[in-house]
Amino acid sequence: MTLRKFQATEIFDGRTLLPNHVLISDSEGTVIDLIPAEQAGESVEVMKGTLMPGFINAHCHLELSHLKDVIPPHTGLIEFLCSVVTKRGFNPAVIQEKIRLAEQEMYQNGIVGVGDIGNTADTAAVKKQSRIYWQNFTEVLSFTDEKAEASCLHFEGVVHELKKALANSPLPHRTNLVPHAPYSISPKSFEWINQATAGEVISMHNQEHPAEDHLYQTGKSEYLRLFKIFGIEQSPFPVTGKSALRSVLPYFNRNQTILLVHNTSTSEEDIAWAEQYAKENGLTLYWCLCINANRYIENKTPPIEALMKHGCRIVLGTDSYSSNWQLSIAKELQTIHNHFPLIPKETLLQWATSSSANALRWEETLGSFQKGKKPGIVLLSENWETSTRLL
Numbered sequence: 001m002t003l004r005k006f007q008a009t010e011i012f013d014g015r016t017l018l019p020n021h022v023l024i025s026d027s028e029g030t031v032i033d034l035i036p037a038e039q040a041g042e043s044v045e046v047m048k049g050t051l052m053p054g055f056i057n058a059h060c061h062l063e064l065s066h067l068k069d070v071i072p073p074h075t076g077l078i079e080f081l082c083s084v085v086t087k088r089g090f091n092p093a094v095i096q097e098k099i100r101l102a103e104q105e106m107y108q109n110g111i112v113g114v115g116d117i118g119n120t121a122d123t124a125a126v127k128k129q130s131r132i133y134w135q136n137f138t139e140v141l142s143f144t145d146e147k148a149e150a151s152c153l154h155f156e157g158v159v160h161e162l163k164k165a166l167a168n169s170p171l172p173h174r175t176n177l178v179p180h181a182p183y184s185i186s187p188k189s190f191e192w193i194n195q196a197t198a199g200e201v202i203s204m205h206n207q208e209h210p211a212e213d214h215l216y217q218t219g220k221s222e223y224l225r226l227f228k229i230f231g232i233e234q235s236p237f238p239v240t241g242k243s244a245l246r247s248v249l250p251y252f253n254r255n256q257t258i259l260l261v262h263n264t265s266t267s268e269e270d271i272a273w274a275e276q277y278a279k280e281n282g283l284t285l286y287w288c289l290c291i292n293a294n295r296y297i298e299n300k301t302p303p304i305e306a307l308m309k310h311g312c313r314i315v316l317g318t319d320s321y322s323s324n325w326q327l328s329i330a331k332e333l334q335t336i337h338n339h340f341p342l343i344p345k346e347t348l349l350q351w352a353t354s355s356s357a358n359a360l361r362w363e364e365t366l367g368s369f370q371k372g373k374k375p376g377i378v379l380l381s382e383n384w385e386t387s388t389r390l391l
Contacts, residue, residue, distance in 0.1 A: 014368025054376020059317025
């Protein structure tokens with residue numbers, strides 16, 4: 001068996017930063033050992049930076065890769081959403097090539113697993129050959145109860161199509177239904193999804209804009225601009241007088257693990273309430289940060305300090321090329337570090353590796369340098385600027 005020995009400025013094992021250690025793996029990247037440097041012997045590959053397990057991108061939209069540089073930064077969320085749903089007519093060959101290039105970019109910069117939104121089967125051909133683990137989230141969009149059954153059945157068809165296309169992939173992939181967002185799912189649709197996802201990992205875009213809360217508090221909201229594109233003249237959602245999160249999280253009660261994505265307008269009160277609700281109702285919450293997408297769309301940052309204050313489980317994502325300059329978890333880490341310099345480096349790296357592996361239930365294979373795992377081996381540069389996959 002051919003061994004590789006890696007030493008860097010420091011090694012992050014998925015939990016702790018270790019100076020003066022050497023990682024030993026086989027030629028395919030399976031972890032053999034992690035030992036003090038003085039015990040490693042000869043033929044050690046020495047480099048600068050942080051050696052760490054592969055990144056997990058907990059939220060992406062690979063199928064939107066053809067929208068790179070199409071929607072300008074800082075449009076604001078409502079204008080951004082209107083642009084996304086009306087940008088159509090792209091050549092299918094162009095869509096496939098952009099998907100291929102985006103998958104290749106993520107692999108090369110050290111992303112080993114992705115929680116990916118797949119509302120079509122456009123990504124299936126690339127994923128079937130991919131060396132990345134994929135958790136596919138097929139988002140239901142169903143604005144009214146009248147169309148709930150038809151919409152859910154349509155997206156169940158997409159789930160079936162993706163599962164069939166990926167059945168013989170070299171890596172095991174998972175695909176299931178999820179809700180898109182509180183502003184796009186009717187009550188009956190939420191109930192359908194709850195019944196269909198018992199015990200599963202699901203995601204939901206959450207409170208990306210104050211208008212999301214306004215929708216449930218008053219029925220008046222900037223989202224009416226988006227609804228009109230779909231021929232809906234007034235809010236189809238119940239007025240609860242509560243925030244969006246408090247209005248929709250109670251639809252779930254079947255032991256789901258839920259990734260709440262973006263959260264840029266989530267209040268500390270809602271964070272505390274959601275954590276308590278989850279604890280009392282058998283749910284597991286993870287809060288997914290996509291800070292560069294938040295900067296791209298609205299030039300905002302998520303409430304990271306409030307999430308940390310309440311002991312929330314945090315994971316990281318890139319969102320899509322429609323809303324980001326690159327698909328790089330290293331760049332997400334760099335931006336968070338620049339805006340929140342007091343967060344310990346170990347904590348940030350945990351969010352990008354072991355925490356995300358736990359969230360997407362890949363902890364047996366990915367997320368840490370435990371013996372026998374094949375988590376990917378990545379070098380993060382000293383300035384957080386770049387990351388390179390070594391194995």
